Amino acid sequence: MTSSVSSSAGATAPTRADDFTALWLSILKEVEPKLQRGEFITWFRNTAILGKEEGKLVIGLPLPMALDRHIEKFQSLILSTAKTFDETIMQIVYKVDGGLKDHPERSVDLLEHFPDQKKRKLPNKQEVRMAEGLTSKILNPRYSLENFVVGTKNRLAHAACSAVATAPGGKYNPLFIYGGVGLGKTHLLQGVGNAILQKNPRATVVYTTSEDFTNQVVEAIRTQKMEQVRKKYRQVDVLIVDDIQFFASKERCQEEFFHTFNTLYEGSKQLIISSDRPPEDLHLEDRLISRFEKGMIADVSEPDYETRLAILQEKSNEYELFFDLSVLQFIAEHTTKNVRELEGILMQAVAQYELEQRMPTIRSIAEIMSKLNKDPHVPEEHVGFEKPERKKATLQDVMEAVSTYFSVSIDDLVGTSRVSEVLVPRQIAMFIGKQYLGVSFVRLGETFGNRDHTTVMNACKKIERKMQSDHNVLREVQTLTSELGLR
Ligand code: ADP
Numbered sequence: 380m381t382s383s384v385s386s387s388a389g390a391t392a393p394t395r396a397d398d399f400t401a402l403w404l405s406i407l408k409e410v411e412p413k414l415q416r417g418e419f420i421t422w423f424r425n426t427a428i429l430g431k432e433e434g435k436l437v438i439g440l441p442l443p444m445a446l447d448r449h450i451e452k453f454q455s456l457i458l459s460t461a462k463t464f465d466e467t468i469m470q471i472v473y474k475v476d477g478g479l480k481d482h483p484e485r486s487v488d489l490l491e492h493f494p495d496q497k498k499r500k501l502p503n504k505q506e507v508r509m510a511e512g513l514t515s516k517i518l519n520p521r522y523s524l525e526n527f528v529v530g531t532k533n534r535l536a537h538a539a540c541s542a543v544a545t546a547p548g549g550k551y552n553p554l555f556i557y558g559g560v561g562l563g564k565t566h567l568l569q570g571v572g573n574a575i576l577q578k579n580p581r582a583t584v585v586y587t588t589s590e591d592f593t594n595q596v597v598e599a600i601r602t603q604k605m606e607q608v609r610k611k612y613r614q615v616d617v618l619i620v621d622d623i624q625f626f627a628s629k630e631r632c633q634e635e636f637f638h639t640f641n642t643l644y645e646g647s648k649q650l651i652i653s654s655d656r657p658p659e660d661l662h663l664e665d666r667l668i669s670r671f672e673k674g675m676i677a678d679v680s681e682p683d684y685e686t687r688l689a690i691l692q693e694k695s696n697e698y699e700l701f702f703d704l705s706v707l708q709f710i711a712e713h714t715t716k717n718v719r720e721l722e723g724i725l726m727q728a729v730a731q732y733e734l735e736q737r738m739p740t741i742r743s744i745a746e747i748m749s750k751l752n753k754d755p756h757v758p759e760e761h762v763g764f765e766k767p768e769r770k771k772a773t774l775q776d777v778m779e780a781v782s783t784y785f786s787v788s789i790d791d792l793v794g795t796s797r798v799s800e801v802l803v804p805r806q807i808a809m810f811i812g813k814q815y816l817g818v819s820f821v822r823l824g825e826t827f828g829n830r831d832h833t834t835v836m837n838a839c840k841k842i843e844r845k846m847q848s849d850h851n852v853l854r855e856v857q858t859l860t861s862e863l864g865l866r
């Protein structure tokens with residue numbers, strides 16, 4: 380790091396803060412197109428030029444954890460860019476300045492100077508045209524067929540939805556999608572609706588759930604307006620009914636729906652239905668079930684590891700956050716049930732980031748999971764997803780995992796610092812190396828900055844003792860070893 384900026388003798392004349400802001404903005408304008416937007420916003424928010432001294436340009440960062448990232452990924456880019464504006468700049472140095480966060484006027488307002496260009500072009504609610512008086516839930520523009528991540532377990536369902544979006548009322552009619560909670564049925568159904576409306580904004584697309592439909596029928600019976608409701612449904616081009624299992628034991632509604640279904644089907648209008656189970660398991664009238672079975676049936680089931688990871692990447696891009704890959708991998712590995720749960724954890728991490736300006740780490744994610752009662756150490760047989768193949772971890776892997784988990788650089792791990800933020804992670808890394816990989820004290824000593832083997836022995840003993848008395852240390856070791864596939 381650097382000493383703070385001063386204007387002592389020998390330094391070039393102090394430059395005014397306004398000039399620094401202007402210079403930083405010019406540099407950022409060059410840098411921004413070279414990075415992913417999420418990455419740019421995440422790492423350059425609340426940064427500023429603090430000063431210039433003898434060819435060194437001092438960049439202020441709001442948080443210590445940004446330091447490694449800047450040095451590793453951005454330092455040389457910033458230097459070459461800065462030189463094009465001021466050739467006397469020879470070096471970029473960083474200084475952490477917590478005050479930057481509390482005084483945004485000291486840095487460049489990224490959202491003002493770099494507005495988001497890629498606004499989504501999906502129909503908004505006004506564009507969803509309905510026949511007079513016909514109610515449809517508003518389609519959520521966030522759900523599209525493009526941002527649905529396709530994996531082996533949902534490929535057929537997605538392909539069928541795309542085919543229907545291209546040719547509604549064609550070959551795949553009705554389209555029946557089934558699968559468990561939170562696996563993307565509503566996303567797919569609304570995605571088809573959005574796609575059809577995008578191509579043909581005048582189409583009448585009605586999206587309803589079986590509960591909504593039931594309420595409408597009950598209301599129509601009460602006000603004796605059944606005939607009018609039927610007429611309205613005849614004008615529909617695409618009828619989407621989500622969660623049809625709730626029709627079970629509601630005979631009158633099933634009957635109404637059966638008639639609506641037939642009318643639309645005969646008029647070559649598209650029907651799209653979802654349910655939590657296949658048609659034959661639904662407690663519905665046989666004639667309705669056999670109608671469903673004549674169409675296209677596809678299921679969605681639990682995504683595998685790769686798909687879960689891809690979904691997390693897609694969602695964090697949507698939220699314009701650039702999370703460490705290892706953090707996303709950790710969530711994908713430990714999330715057991717469905718995509719909704721996956722999203723829930725990600726959303727908590729996003730909230731944490733926005734409220735506390737804390738970039739998620741494996742440790743903070745493990746904390747979120749245990750708060751949400753998702754113990755990340757559930758034995759494998761309870762995980763419910765297949766685990767990815769992995770090689771046996773090496774000492775290097777241990778050091779990297781510890782470094783990411785505690786946000787301490789490898790240099791610090793093997794260095795001389797004895798502050799507890801570095802010391803404890805170093806001792807934990809040694810302990811795991813000894814206990815789980817069987818590396819000798821001597822070799823551990825060599826690897827960790829040429830320390831004496833007795834130092835390593837003492838470190839291992841300390842951690843062993845702490846694991847008995849300090850719940851946090853126990854959890855840290857458990858999380859790390861499970862993350863490294865050592866347990
Ligand atoms: P269901 O209707 O089957 O209960 P949802 O469609 O409501 O599930 O999905 C729950 C959440 O998970 C939604 O936010 C949805 O966007 C997301 N989701 C599910 N599967 C995927 C996928 N394959 N790609 C992207 N997002 C998905």
Ligand code: MG
Pocket residue numbers: 564565566621622
């Ligand atoms: Mg749903």
